[in-house]
Amino acid sequence: MTKVTDNSLGVDLLNLTSRAEGDVELDPLCFKDAIALAVTNQGVLLPCCRMDDPETMNDPLMKDMLNASVINDNNKIEDILKSKQWKQFAKDLSNNIGPNACRTTCAKLKKYTQVVEWIDTEKGVATSVEKK
Numbered sequence: 001m002t003k004v005t006d007n008s009l010g011v012d013l014l015n016l017t018s019r020a021e022g023d024v025e026l027d028p029l030c031f032k033d034a035i036a037l038a039v040t041n042q043g044v045l046l047p048c049c050r051m052d053d054p055e056t057m058n059d060p061l062m063k064d065m066l067n068a069s070v071i072n073d074n075n076k077i078e079d080i081l082k083s084k085q086w087k088q089f090a091k092d093l094s095n096n097i098g099p100n101a102c103r104t105t106c107a108k109l110k111k112y113t114q115v116v117e118w119i120d121t122e123k124g125v126a127t128s129v130e131k132k
Helices: 060-067 077-081 084-094 100-106
Strands: 024-026 107-109 114-120 125-131
Touching: 024 100, 060 084, 100 107
Parallel strands: none
Antiparallel strands: 024 107, 114 125
């Protein structure tokens, strides 16, 4: 198998995580009521319609939450929203951990500070500039 990389960015495309972690900061729209809850055609409550994609629905870390989100298995929607699985999902999102749908819908890039240093070889003086 050939290793595929994006040479312009130096990113190893085969080892990219499908979960929002690392250099991705989440700004969950579901926390702000800026996006509505959704129900799949199988009667599963989701934090938003964007989660109803194969990659997210098949994410092993989402299975427990999805199993707890079957509307017919609960008395009220509120029971689902207050379940330990949904509370864990919210905790994970607040720690920038979420499925692919959250990564693509609610991610913002973390801001890094870069310090650039120039050295004047004639004077032997280093000059640094902080870039954001």
